[in-house]
Amino acid sequence: MPEPVSNITVQMPRAKRAGLLLFFLGPAVAIYSLFSIYPLLATMALSTYTSDPSGARSFVGLANFETLLGDALWSKPFWNALRNNLIFFAVHMCVQNPIGIALAGLLSLPGVRLKGFYRTVMFLPTMLSVVIVGFSWNLILSPLWGVAAGALKAVGLGSLFAPWLGLESSALVTLSLISVWQFVGIPLMLIYAALLNIPEELIDAARVDGLGQFRIFFHIKLPLVLPTISLVSVLTFVANFNAFDLIYSVKGALAGPNFTTDILGTFFYRTFFGNQLQLGNPTMGAAVATVMFFIILLGLCLYLFLVQRRIRRYAF
Amino acid sequence: MRRTFKAALGAEVAALALLAGLASAKAGSLKIESWRNDDADIWNSKIIPAFNKQYPDIKIEFAPSAPKEYNAALNARLDGGTAGDLITCRPFDASLALYQKHQLDSVDSIKGMDNFSDVAKAAWQTDDGKTTFCVPIASVIAGFIYNKEAFAKVGVTEPKTLDEFHAVLDKLKKEGTYVPLVMGTADQWEAATMGFQNIGPDYWKGETGRANLIAGKEKLTDAQYVTAFKEIASWAPYLGSGFQAQTYADSQNLFSLGKGAIYAAGSWDISTFRGQAKFGMGAFPPPQPAGTTDCYISDHTDIAMGVNAASKNKEEAKKFLEWLTTPEFATIYANALPGFFPLAKTPVKVEDDVAATMVGWRQACKSTIRNSYQILSRGTPNLENELWNVSAQVVNGKLTPEAAGKQLQDGLDKWYKPTK
Numbered sequence: 001m002p003e004p005v006s007n008i009t010v011q012m013p014r015a016k017r018a019g020l021l022l023f024f025l026g027p028a029v030a031i032y033s034l035f036s037i038y039p040l041l042a043t044m045a046l047s048t049y050t051s052d053p054s055g056a057r058s059f060v061g062l063a064n065f066e067t068l069l070g071d072a073l074w075s076k077p078f079w080n081a082l083r084n085n086l087i088f089f090a091v092h093m094c095v096q097n098p099i100g101i102a103l104a105g106l107l108s109l110p111g112v113r114l115k116g117f118y119r120t121v122m123f124l125p126t127m128l129s130v131v132i133v134g135f136s137w138n139l140i141l142s143p144l145w146g147v148a149a150g151a152l153k154a155v156g157l158g159s160l161f162a163p164w165l166g167l168e169s170s171a172l173v174t175l176s177l178i179s180v181w182q183f184v185g186i187p188l189m190l191i192y193a194a195l196l197n198i199p200e201e202l203i204d205a206a207r208v209d210g211l212g213q214f215r216i217f218f219h220i221k222l223p224l225v226l227p228t229i230s231l232v233s234v235l236t237f238v239a240n241f242n243a244f245d246l247i248y249s250v251k252g253a254l255a256g257p258n259f260t261t262d263i264l265g266t267f268f269y270r271t272f273f274g275n276q277l278q279l280g281n282p283t284m285g286a287a288v289a290t291v292m293f294f295i296i297l298l299g300l301c302l303y304l305f306l307v308q309r310r311i312r313r314y315a316f
Numbered sequence: 317m318r319r320t321f322k323a324a325l326g327a328e329v330a331a332l333a334l335l336a337g338l339a340s341a342k343a344g345s346l347k348i349e350s351w352r353n354d355d356a357d358i359w360n361s362k363i364i365p366a367f368n369k370q371y372p373d374i375k376i377e378f379a380p381s382a383p384k385e386y387n388a389a390l391n392a393r394l395d396g397g398t399a400g401d402l403i404t405c406r407p408f409d410a411s412l413a414l415y416q417k418h419q420l421d422s423v424d425s426i427k428g429m430d431n432f433s434d435v436a437k438a439a440w441q442t443d444d445g446k447t448t449f450c451v452p453i454a455s456v457i458a459g460f461i462y463n464k465e466a467f468a469k470v471g472v473t474e475p476k477t478l479d480e481f482h483a484v485l486d487k488l489k490k491e492g493t494y495v496p497l498v499m500g501t502a503d504q505w506e507a508a509t510m511g512f513q514n515i516g517p518d519y520w521k522g523e524t525g526r527a528n529l530i531a532g533k534e535k536l537t538d539a540q541y542v543t544a545f546k547e548i549a550s551w552a553p554y555l556g557s558g559f560q561a562q563t564y565a566d567s568q569n570l571f572s573l574g575k576g577a578i579y580a581a582g583s584w585d586i587s588t589f590r591g592q593a594k595f596g597m598g599a600f601p602p603p604q605p606a607g608t609t610d611c612y613i614s615d616h617t618d619i620a621m622g623v624n625a626a627s628k629n630k631e632e633a634k635k636f637l638e639w640l641t642t643p644e645f646a647t648i649y650a651n652a653l654p655g656f657f658p659l660a661k662t663p664v665k666v667e668d669d670v671a672a673t674m675v676g677w678r679q680a681c682k683s684t685i686r687n688s689y690q691i692l693s694r695g696t697p698n699l700e701n702e703l704w705n706v707s708a709q710v711v712n713g714k715l716t717p718e719a720a721g722k723q724l725q726d727g728l729d730k731w732y733k734p735t736k
Contacts, residue, residue, distance in 0.1 A: 055395075055417040073696050073730060143558020144566055166502050166560025168714060254701060256504045257560065258709050273388050276505070277693035277700040279409060280388065 040293070047286035057283070064287035078288070080259055081267040082295070084172055088263055089240040091176035092183075097232055099180070100187025101225075105217050107188075108195040119192070123185035130182070134249035137178045141165055165250065168260045175261055179246050183239070187232045194228035195221055227311050234303055241296050244269060264292050345375035346632055347400030349393070351386035352619070358652040366648055367639055374632045394419045394624070401627035402636060405450035405620040407439035408689050415442070415449040420622045422447050426634060428641025435523070435683060436659035438690065439617040450620035451637045454649060454656040455683075457583040457674045458514040458614040464596035466494045466577040474600040478547065481603040485554045488577045496554040498576035499711075500562025507548065507707035508700075510580035513686045515602040516544040517612035522684030530691055532734025536724040543605070545717030549710050560712055583674050586655035590668070599673045601681060615683035617659065650675075695731030702727050 009017055047064055049057045068074045103122060107115055125133065141148050143163045152161045164174040198221060206216050244265025247255055253275045255262035270278065272285025348359070359378040367376065379400055381389045387410055393399035394414065403420060405411040414420045423429060424447060429437075432452050440450035467473065470491045475481040488496035501507050519540040520526070528534040535541075556562060556570060571579040572592040579585070581599070589597060601613055621640060623633045639645055646658035647665065654668035657675045666672040693700040702724055709715035715723070 053413065053416050138563065141561065142566060143561055144556060144570060163558030163561030166500075166558065166562070166712075168712075252503060254504055254704055256705065256708055257501070257712060258705055258714065275698075275701060276704075277409060277689060278698040279413060280391075 043286045043293075044290050046283055047290045049283045051281075051283055064284055065291070068284070068287050068291065074284075077259065077262065077267060078291075081262045081264045084261065085241055085243075085263040087172055088176050088179075088243065089237060091173060092180055092236050092240055093233065095177065096180040096184050097187050097229070097236065100184050100232070101191055101222075101229065103184070103188050104191035104195055105221065107192055108221075109213060119189075122188055125182045126185035128182065130245040131249045133178065133182050134246055137181075138165065138250055141174070166257060168257050171251070171257060172261045175247060175250060178250075179243070182246075186235070187229075190232055191225055191228055194225040198224050224314055227313055230303070230307055230311060234300065237299050237303070238296055241292065241299070264288070264295070268292060344373065344629060344632060345377065346402055346629055346636060347377045347379050348402045348404065348621075349386075349390055349400040349624075350378065350380040350404035351383040351406075352404065353380035353382060355653060356380055362648055362652050363645070366644065367636065370639065371632075371635060374635065376636065394626075397626055399624050399626070401624050401629050401633045403450075403622050403624050404453075405440055405622050407617055407620070407685075409694055411440055411450055411620070411622070412442070414622075415447075419625050420449045421625045421630070422449055423451050423622060423637060424448055426451065426637050426641070428638055431641050431660045431662065433659075433661060435685070436617060439685065440620045440622070443691065450622035451640045452617060452659040453619045453621055453640060454653075455615050455617045455659055455685075456656060457677065458510060458616070459581055459583070459599055459601045459674055459677065460514075461571070461579045461581040461585065461589065461597055461599045461670060463494070463571070463574060463577050463579075463593075464598050465574070466595075467598075469493065470577070474598065475603045476600075478603045478605050482550070485551075485578070489554055494577040495556040495570060495575055497551055497578050497580065498567050498571045499551065499555055499580040500559050500564065500567045501708040501711050502561050502563045502566075504704040504708040506564055506567065506580070507711045508704045509686070510582060511548040511551070511711065512544055512703065512707045513614050513616075513688075514580060515547055516541070516687075517614055517684045518602055518605055518608055519544045520687070521610070522612035522682050526684055526687040526690075529687055530734065535721075536728065537718075537721040541724075542717045542721045545707075545710050545720045547605075548707065549713070549717055552711055552713055555711075583655035583657065583671065586668060586671050586674075587653060589670075590654065597670050599670050601677045611677075611681035612684055613677050613681045614686060615657075615678065616685045616689075619656070692728065692732065697727040697730070699724065699728060 009020075012020070048059060048061055050060045050064065051057045068078060106112065107118060112118075140146050141164055143149060143161070149158070149161045152158050162170065164170040202220060202224075203216060206220050211219065241264060243263060247261050247263055247266050248269065251261050251266075253266055253270050253273075255266045268285060268288045271288050272280055272282055274280035350359075352359075356378055364376045364378065368374070377400075380386075387406065390399060390403065391414075394403075394417075399419075403414070405414075405420075411420065415422075429448065429451070434445070436452045436455070437448050438445070440452065441448050462474070466488070470488055470493070472484045472487050475484045485496045488494055499506050499510060517525070520529075520534070521540075525534060525540060529536070552559070556576070562570070567576075567579070568585065568588055570576045572589050574593070574595050601611060604611055621637060623630055623637065627633055641660060643660065643662045643664065646660050646662065649656065650658050650664045650666050650671075651668070654666065654671035655674070657666075657671075658664050666675055688699045688703050706715055706720040706723055710717060710720045
């Protein structure tokens with residue numbers, strides 16, 4: 001058996017080890033600090049300032065956060081955006097991930113033909129630019145020239161059609177589903193890879209014991225890929241609470257109708273950069289960004305402490 | 317992550333600023349900052365060559381950004397000291413903020429500034445009206461553009477009053493070939509700018525009402541504002557099916573493809589339609605409500621130009637601004653960009669017939685600017701944003717005209733204290 005790497009490094013001279021560490025970790029630490037940690041800290045610092053018309057900034061402590069959460073003018077749109085964001089996330093969790101799991105399960109079945117083709121086709125939307133996705137779906141669902149109305153009519157369901165993207169009751173869910181359509185490839189790929197990692201012997205043993213494909217999936221495969229599913233959930237959570245581009249490209253920064261599609265990303269954008277006559281407010285925008293960061297941090301902590309620790313991993 | 321998004325954006329702006337800075341360092345040459353990237357061609361092939369005929373030594377580069385990013389990118393460049401010499405000015409607060417930060421110079425000393433009326437200059441003045449910091453270039457007029465073929469086929473003529481307007485719409489709807497009125501609410505601003513601000517001035521008597529609103533003598537809950545909302549609420553049955561999801565681009569296409577009869581228009585649409593529409597077009601001003609005699613139009617000051625206070629070539633920049641005040645520039649601009657109307661007092665001959673019709677309304681009607689633009693959109697909630705939101709809701713039938721007025725006034729009352 002070869003000597004474990006840790007023993008090799010322990011036996012090294014101290015200076016050489018430090019040099020080695022610096023060589024391997026230095027670039028990553030430097031780039032990460034410069035482009036992630038520094039902007040994060042700078043944003044937090046900026047959120048404790050306010051600026052006057054001449055552009056001079058003065059320190060105000062936590063006043064921006066008090067305004068954001070305490071003043072109804074700011075807190076109402078903020079809670080509205082947070083609530084919409086939770087709905088956005090819920091749709092992804094309830095639709096995107098189950099579909100991703102189901103498709104991965106189907107693709108990993110033995111004897112499926114054209115696997116590569118399906119995989120590519122299902123992953124393609126993920127690689128499209130959001131602007132193109134937004135634009136295409138805007139056209140597909142357009143009540144004027146979209147194919148959606150005609151397609152529904154062709155199967156006798158024409159009365160079900162509505163201008164979904166423009167109605168307060170349906171705009172947010174419609175946008176969420178567009179986003180699901182675009183990103184379903186990610187859970188699909190991750191779970192598909194995890195499914196392929198399950199040793200054939202386990203499946204064969206189950207088959208010998210008389211289980212069908214359906215029960216094999218639910219009793220053998222699904223429990224084994226749970227760690228990947230939870231990883232996918234975390235990725236979905238982080239991506240959804242940072243989402244911005246699709247809403248912005250389809251509905252604009254004012255996220256209509258009546259702010260029913262406003263999520264934290266668009267709320268942040270409007271605050272930081274302004275909109276039409278509203279001037280951008282970088283310090284308040286930084287406060288919104290900081291709160292978003294803590295919301296995501298809180299979600300991740302909950303996940304780490306409540307879920308991650310209980311997941312059992314199987315070594316094959 | 318949000319922060320990486322921001323960092324990336326910041327880095328991009330900084331990189332752009334750096335490149336721009338390197339490009340503009342040459343002495344004696346001027347760089348123009350603008351959001352009119354649509355017009356780059358016209359600047360490069362018509363306007364700048366015309367200027368160079370008189371001033372062959374001054375080199376000018378037109379360097380536009382995308383409209384959506386203009387304000388953010390310009391501010392970053394100005395803060396970083398890399399902005400161009402000439403700054404295209406947004407109306408009101410965005411430019412006022414630049415002047416207050418000492419990033420724009422006063423233009424009062426420029427010869428030819430007396431060629432502009434006070435209303436024309438108002439969008440680029442300090443609140444007391446004493447200092448002007450940008451030379452007005454153009455305004456845009458709101459009204460209705462119609463498809464002449466559709467009118468001929470259905471047998472209707474240009475409506476003068478609101479009653480006639482509704483009669484025309486009814487007839488068009490009954491006939492059924494055309495969408496009677498083309499306007500969508502998906503982008504929200506159409507309902508506010510081409511709806512409320514378009515037909516509204518007749519109700520609140522243009523500048524009189526606008527001034528009273530700023531002075532606190534009128535409220536948005538008053539009858540004149542609520543009635544304007546009632547009028548746009550009554551348009552819903554005449555709009556295309558699914559207008560709630562109809563975007564601005566959809567509206568433009570719907571009309572230029574000949575499927576709509578009347579288009580709630582801004583004059584800036586003319587050049588788009590000229591390129592695409594195959595039918596004859598006409599225009600009529602906002603029809604008058606019953607019982608009114610004076611007519612008012614939304615003749616909104618939209619674009620101007622000032623000097624970067626940090627420019628190294630101020631002499632040359634001022635020569636260019638001086639040239640902007642001449643009828644020569646006004647004529648080139650008005651005809652190269654039909655629908656953008658010069659603000660100088662000297663009348664300009666406009667060749668495009670629809671544009672000429674629209675600018676002709678200035679003779680019969682009184683001009684006013686959009687009432688949410690000056691001072692009233694300075695606080696939170698922002699009146700213009702609110703107006704987009706409630707106007708779209710009123711047309712969608714989700715908000716009553718009374719509730720719309722109340723929401724606007726409540727929002728305004730939260731931060732705006734008129735000086736009495």
